[in-house]
Amino acid sequence: MTDLVTQRKWDKAAPNFDLMAGKGAEWRWEPHKQKLFANMRGKVLFLALGTGLDIPTFPPNQDITAIDLSPEMIKHAQDRIDDYHGSLTAEVMDVHELSFDDDQFDQVFTSCTFCSVPNPIDGLISLRRVLKPGGELYMFEHTGSRYFPFNVMMKLMTRVTEKLGPSMDRTTVENVEEAGFDIVKVEHIFLDVVKTIKARAPM
């Protein structure tokens, strides 16, 4: 059953989402996201489209299926979806309950998603199911830090931020491994907090 509490939280955030996330953060992260998304090929699943802020950084002429838990977010993303030069369809779907068949996608991409998925390991297992054996998972995520004093601050920040949306102290790299993926590459963008992760579904 769809997580209605989380869905309502993001529906409520949708009208002001671009103001909070669409200026500084997107300008700052744009070159790193472009580099990550340049790896898109084959049949791609993009997780948590939001208001489509990432769409302008997608390479053209890709076959992308995007999902988001929030219908309001997808409504706000519609203009960006229409402007994309390639095949991009968006559906309302919960990552914990993907309605796609097994082994359907060549790649899955996420962008600042797993800070907000309520059960991250279950969500990642769900992604592994829809990826073909040997399929690739590419993530642009922020996580907690291993180093003092950043680790303490991220835990404290989480107490406030998770009421509004994301958690700041997730252990996403470990979660990816726990969900059964093989980690191929982890690259830190800012401290050990903002990072890109490449992983592969087992053959």
Added chain:
Amino acid sequence: MDNRLYFVLGDLLTNICIGALIGTLAVVLVGTGWNMWLAMVLMMMLGMVLSLFLSFGFAICFGAMEVMVPGMLTGMMSGMILGMWGAMAELSAIQGGAIGAVTGFAVLIVVWFANAALRGVAIERENRS
């Protein structure tokens, strides 16, 4: 850290402003005669919480984690230093703000060094495909 001028200036502005605001607040709130350790801990906690909310404002223009993490560290350090200092000696609000601003600048330099040490490829394993 990002070396594009807009973000370098944004990071400086964020940390100097947060440091100055928390520093001013700490010397206004703490009077001489307070227990130094209590003042330090209380102002450190207050600085950390307030700086999180202040960081949200700067984050709109200059980024998310790259603003909030150093901003919160600045709030914590500025509150701690000025809380302790304010308990030991009479400081004006302007002096508190100036010391807080210098603290913010110093914190940012530390974060720049930490980032230089941590950024880059952390794990790279053989491609098994």
